[in-house]
Amino acid sequence: MAGNAHRIEKGVSRGNHFEIIVDGRRITAYEGETIGTAMMAAGLYILRTSTEKKEPRGIFCGIGVCQECRVTVNGIPNIQACKTLATPECCVES
Amino acid sequence: MFSQEAEVVVIGGGVVGSATAYFLAKENKNVVLIEKGHSAGEASGGNAAWVWSLTRKAGIDITLAMHSISIHQQLQAELELDFEYRASGGLMIMDAENQVPFVKEHLDQREKDGHPLEMVDAKQVLEIEPMLNRDRILGGVWNPVDGTTNPILLVASLNREAEKLGVQIHHHTEVKGIDVSQGRVKSVTTNRGTIKTDCVVNAAGSWAGHIGKMVGITVPVSPFQMAMLVTERIPRCIFHPIMGASYMVEEDTGKEGGLGSGLIASQQVSGNLLLGACWRDAGFDKRTIQEEIERIAIVNIEAMPSLKDIRVIRSFANFFPHTLDDLPILGPVEGVEGFIMASGHNGHGICLGPGSGKLVAELLCTGNTSVPIEELKLERSALSVE
Numbered sequence: 383m384a385g386n387a388h389r390i391e392k393g394v395s396r397g398n399h400f401e402i403i404v405d406g407r408r409i410t411a412y413e414g415e416t417i418g419t420a421m422m423a424a425g426l427y428i429l430r431t432s433t434e435k436k437e438p439r440g441i442f443c444g445i446g447v448c449q450e451c452r453v454t455v456n457g458i459p460n461i462q463a464c465k466t467l468a469t470p471e472c473c474v475e476s
Numbered sequence: 477m478f479s480q481e482a483e484v485v486v487i488g489g490g491v492v493g494s495a496t497a498y499f500l501a502k503e504n505k506n507v508v509l510i511e512k513g514h515s516a517g518e519a520s521g522g523n524a525a526w527v528w529s530l531t532r533k534a535g536i537d538i539t540l541a542m543h544s545i546s547i548h549q550q551l552q553a554e555l556e557l558d559f560e561y562r563a564s565g566g567l568m569i570m571d572a573e574n575q576v577p578f579v580k581e582h583l584d585q586r587e588k589d590g591h592p593l594e595m596v597d598a599k600q601v602l603e604i605e606p607m608l609n610r611d612r613i614l615g616g617v618w619n620p621v622d623g624t625t626n627p628i629l630l631v632a633s634l635n636r637e638a639e640k641l642g643v644q645i646h647h648h649t650e651v652k653g654i655d656v657s658q659g660r661v662k663s664v665t666t667n668r669g670t671i672k673t674d675c676v677v678n679a680a681g682s683w684a685g686h687i688g689k690m691v692g693i694t695v696p697v698s699p700f701q702m703a704m705l706v707t708e709r710i711p712r713c714i715f716h717p718i719m720g721a722s723y724m725v726e727e728d729t730g731k732e733g734g735l736g737s738g739l740i741a742s743q744q745v746s747g748n749l750l751l752g753a754c755w756r757d758a759g760f761d762k763r764t765i766q767e768e769i770e771r772i773a774i775v776n777i778e779a780m781p782s783l784k785d786i787r788v789i790r791s792f793a794n795f796f797p798h799t800l801d802d803l804p805i806l807g808p809v810e811g812v813e814g815f816i817m818a819s820g821h822n823g824h825g826i827c828l829g830p831g832s833g834k835l836v837a838e839l840l841c842t843g844n845t846s847v848p849i850e851e852l853k854l855e856r857s858a859l860s861v862e
Contacts, residue, residue, distance in 0.1 A: 460787060
């Protein structure tokens with residue numbers, strides 16, 4: 383996937399921003415953003431690899447159905463990045 | 477180009493029709509398989525994924541199941557695409573005193589019939605399945621020949637092999653009519669063309685009655701819904717298919733407009749748990765309702781408390797082709813030469829389907845079957861609604 387996702391800058395008001403930790407790296411997230419959104423805005427598209435063929439997987443449906451965007455959050459596996467809100471200092475393993 | 481002619485037209489692309497087509501093709505029959513939807517698109521693709529004989533009754537019921545289990549083993553050895561069949565053994569658990577006499581009676585009958593089952597105590601049950609709630613277990617029944625499979629892959633594997641042997645498979649193709657003249661099948665008309673044939677196999681499952689009408693017969697098969705949950709993939713924690721013995725207690729919950737429920741739990745090779753089940757008479761509606769989802773979760777968490785932290789990713793329901801005596805309808809039909817029934821597997825289709833396909837193929841190729849199927853004919857008294 384060609385990665386050029388970015389936050390819309392004009393005409394949008396955002397709440398507070400904070401940091402989350404993805405695979406040891408600190409990235410910025412805003413209140414109301416999902417983990418998947420914050421990761422895409424930081425250029426992180428590969429959320430996991432497929433079980434058998436180890437192919438990259440990312441946000442696909444974006445609405446909690448396809449199960450492709452599963453990550454581990456604060457040690458809990460199989461969390462859907464597309465519909466789980468980022469919280470300050472939450473620790474994501476992709 | 478659409479098929480013009482066939483020695484046998486099989487209607488229904490589920491496990492029964494797919495097995496029938498495969499075994500006919502192995503005997504060099506020229507076969508066309510017609511399916512209105514996609515491969516394993518109905519009951520064959522939405523079920524507990526078990527190869528299960530523990531609760532099959534003495535007599536023809538268990539005879540068919542044991543025969544079909546031997547066919548599962550044969551298919552596992554000869555089909556190229558692996559379909560995740562695991563003959564792990566199966567477990568039934570008792571958690572209420574009222575279940576015990578029904579279970580004992582079943583074991584007596586099976587023993588007399590030469591298909592004994594093993595009663596196990598609570599301690600053994602917990603050794604077999606350590607995740608079960610130890611406070612609730614009274615005992616159980618163990619059956620070493622049972623197991624789980626992946627029915628969608630099984631059908632895909634049968635279809636792939638059948639196509640190699642020359643079977644023409646037409647998915648998304650609907651049968652519109654069957655021409656019968658002078659009491660003989662002449663052709664099958666679909667929305668894509670007409671196929672000349674003198675033999676049709678009705679493996680349409682819950683739709684067997686629709687197909688029957690086309691040749692002027694009544695096929696007493698009706699849809700009966702079962703709903704299940706699918707969880708996230710987790711490390712192996714359920715090692716065998718587990719059924720609650722409440723299924724053995726004779727009551728008609730769900731059949732009189734109510735909602736029945738009982739424990740069904742197993743884990744696929746992928747790691748997903750398949751948890752059930754609720755059942756109800758919902759006609760051809762396969763939507764799940766909130767109450768079903770909640771009931772299934774409660775039943776399973778009561779049996780295995782640590783499931784409370786496991787996430788459900790999907791629910792699904794399907795309907796099984798129900799017959800009044802819980803047995804399939806297999807074999808020729810009086811008055812319509814060339815019309816063969818292979819439907820009505822009552823939620824046992826994954827276990828029984830490969831065997832039924834084999835028996836129908838034997839019937840059409842040799843006139844005989846390795847398991848006598850006379851008592852499964854459409855005309856049997858147990859199916860008459862009067």
